[in-house]
Amino acid sequence: MRTLYHLWLSPHSRKVRVVLAEKKLEFMLSVERTWERRPEFLALNPAGEVPVLVEPDGNAYSDSSAICELLEELYPEHPLVGPTPVLRAEVRRLVAWFDCKFNREVTENLVGEKLGKRLIGVGGPDSRAIRAGQANIHLHLDYIQWLVERRRWLAGDFLSLADIAAAAHLSCLDYIGDVPWTDHPGAKDWYARIKSRPSFRSLLRDQVPGALPPRHYEDLDF
Amino acid sequence: MRTLYHLWLSPHSRKVRVVLAEKKLEFMLSVERTWERRPEFLALNPAGEVPVLVEPDGNAYSDSSAICELLEELYPEHPLVGPTPVLRAEVRRLVAWFDCKFNREVTENLVGEKLGKRLIGVGGPDSRAIRAGQANIHLHLDYIQWLVERRRWLAGDFLSLADIAAAAHLSCLDYIGDVPWTDHPGAKDWYARIKSRPSFRSLLRDQVPGALPPRHYEDLDF
Numbered sequence: 001m002r003t004l005y006h007l008w009l010s011p012h013s014r015k016v017r018v019v020l021a022e023k024k025l026e027f028m029l030s031v032e033r034t035w036e037r038r039p040e041f042l043a044l045n046p047a048g049e050v051p052v053l054v055e056p057d058g059n060a061y062s063d064s065s066a067i068c069e070l071l072e073e074l075y076p077e078h079p080l081v082g083p084t085p086v087l088r089a090e091v092r093r094l095v096a097w098f099d100c101k102f103n104r105e106v107t108e109n110l111v112g113e114k115l116g117k118r119l120i121g122v123g124g125p126d127s128r129a130i131r132a133g134q135a136n137i138h139l140h141l142d143y144i145q146w147l148v149e150r151r152r153w154l155a156g157d158f159l160s161l162a163d164i165a166a167a168a169h170l171s172c173l174d175y176i177g178d179v180p181w182t183d184h185p186g187a188k189d190w191y192a193r194i195k196s197r198p199s200f201r202s203l204l205r206d207q208v209p210g211a212l213p214p215r216h217y218e219d220l221d222f
Numbered sequence: 223m224r225t226l227y228h229l230w231l232s233p234h235s236r237k238v239r240v241v242l243a244e245k246k247l248e249f250m251l252s253v254e255r256t257w258e259r260r261p262e263f264l265a266l267n268p269a270g271e272v273p274v275l276v277e278p279d280g281n282a283y284s285d286s287s288a289i290c291e292l293l294e295e296l297y298p299e300h301p302l303v304g305p306t307p308v309l310r311a312e313v314r315r316l317v318a319w320f321d322c323k324f325n326r327e328v329t330e331n332l333v334g335e336k337l338g339k340r341l342i343g344v345g346g347p348d349s350r351a352i353r354a355g356q357a358n359i360h361l362h363l364d365y366i367q368w369l370v371e372r373r374r375w376l377a378g379d380f381l382s383l384a385d386i387a388a389a390a391h392l393s394c395l396d397y398i399g400d401v402p403w404t405d406h407p408g409a410k411d412w413y414a415r416i417k418s419r420p421s422f423r424s425l426l427r428d429q430v431p432g433a434l435p436p437r438h439y440e441d442l443d444f
Contacts, residue, residue: 046365047323059308065287066314073307085295086281092288100322101269143268 005032005041005052008208009111009175012064012099013051014168019068019161021199023075027053029202035120065095068161080161091155094162098169102140109133111172115211137173138180145186154190167194171203177214181222188222196220227254227263227274230430231333231397234286234321235273236390241290241383243421245297249275251424257342287317290383302383313377316384320391324362331355333394337433359395360402367408376412389416393425399436403444410444418442 004020004027006013020027032041032050045052045062052062053070061067072081082088108116110133113125144166147154155162170191173179181188194200204218216222226242226249228235242249254263254272267274267284274284283289294303304310330338332355335347366388369376377384392413395401403410416422426440438444 047319061311061315063315063318065318066311069314070307070311073310085292088295089283089288089292092291093283093285096285096287097269 002027002056003030003054004028005030005044005054006050007031007034008206009115009172010050011103011107011111011165011169011172014171014203015099015161015165016051016053016064016067016071017202018164018168018199019071019080021202022080022159022164022197023071023078025071025075064099068095072161080159080164082155082158082160087156091160091162094155094160095165098162098165102166102169105136106133106140107169107172109136110178111176114176114178115208118210119208134178137178138183141180141184141187144190145184148186148190159194163190163194167191167200168203171195171200175206175208175213175217176211177217192220192222195222224249224278225252225276226250227252227266227276228272229253229256230428231337231394232272233325233329233333233387233391233394236393236425237321237383237387238273238275238286238289238293239424240386240390240421241293241302243424244302244381244386244419245293245300247293247297286321287314290317294383302381302386304377304380304382309378313382313384316377316382317387320384320387324388324391327358328355328362329391329394331358332400333398336398336400337430340432341430356400359400360405363402363406363409366412367406370408370412381416385412385416389413389422390425393417393422397428397430397435397439398433399439414442414444417444 002025004013004016006017006029008031032038032052034041034048034050037048041052042048044054044060047062049062051064051067052060053067054060061070069081072079082091109129113129113133117123117125144154151157153159153163154166170179195204224247226235226238228239228251230253254260254274256263256270256272259270263274264270266276266282269284271284273286273289274282275289276282283292291303294301304313331351335351335355339345339347366376373379375381375385376388392401417426
């Protein structure tokens with residue numbers, strides 16, 4: 001059986017979960033407490049990070065982008081990276097935007113500070129980081145709005161890995177009630193379209209131990 | 223003419239420079255002081271980061287991995303990502319290792335603190351960050367050594383984007399004399415092989431304004 005090692009509020013793991021579901025691939029989820037540095041897990045991925053995907057043949061793959069590109073190559077039926085080299089470059093640019101820039105400027109400052117540190121047990125949240133995250137998220141939601149005013153989806157007229165990466169981060173922030181949706185109706189409409197996809201359902205059922213999500217988190221009409 | 227917007231000690235820009243040279247593609251270099259946030263540059267890449275590649279048809283591409291994947295698709299003649307999906311996954315895993323993990327744990331702590339801050343004019347280096355970078359680099363050089371004891375190059379028996387990404391970071395660190403080569407002879411042998419390639423030559427001639435490299439930086443027999 002295909003197994004994905006993940007953590008509840010790891011946006012990179014969530015991206016792979018949605019990609020697997022969009023491609024109709026069955027898989028088992030296994031929570032990996034990466035901070036425990038389990039030797040068997042480090043043997044799968046010496047970086048010690050989730051996600052790690054173990055394919056049915058036993059091969060293990062890590063780094064979420066490498067995993068998604070592999071899945072696109074092995075299972076091309078529901079394509080998510082785009083039909084031409086130029087469009088694929090745009091998808092990959094936006095995936096990096098969310099997985100690197102948004103992650104550094106928003107996700108780590110909010111999800112990392114508020115929940116990540118508590119989960120690992122390494123001190124309290126840094127209020128300066130939280131304020132930075134709360135300021136930065138507006139610029140990114142504006143950018144999403146700007147894109148979907150010009151295109152049906154973030155990278156073009158097709159649902160792609162770019163939408164999935166962005167929505168994976170926002171779903172983690174939404175779990176802690178930190179997305180100012182009312183200020184950004186265009187971004188909210190786009191997120192509602194992704195959120196209602198069957199591939200997103202398992203994310204909305206996640207429950208982080210000791211931290212319940214706000215009522216609207218699971219609600220498709222939020 | 224193809225133009226690459228870059229900065230001297232940006233490892234991600236250096237990776238693209240070496241890829242362009244390995245693929246025998248002609249290009250012009252243009253230094254972009256990203257901290258000045260020039261509107262014409264932000265129009266090319268709203269993330270405001272280098273590298274940005276403008277192809278001869280005028281299309282602009284950003285994010286170094288998106289650029290390298292595009293070049294691989296458009297100019298497949300000197301392949302750098304690997305011949306099979308499984309090998310490509312390994313190349314991409316290692317590219318992410320160096321461009322994300324190594325960048326965060328080593329490059330930003332040393333090149334960022336010692337030279338980046340001075341270039342932008344935002345205060346002095348943080349000595350704790352520098353000590354962390356100096357400790358972390360040993361683990362990464364050990365990992366390089368471990369890999370090349372098992373394979374000819376980092377990802378397998380072929381030179382790939384993984385070697386180029388790793389060498390791009392190490393070349394920046396070598397410019398400031400911060401690679402403890404004598405402690406890691408296996409990693410040094412591997413780096414010497416990359417350093418002697420014609421595609422690497424232009425990197426070795428780089429001169430950062432106000433910061434000369436140590437004598438061995440350009441030396442192929444270092």
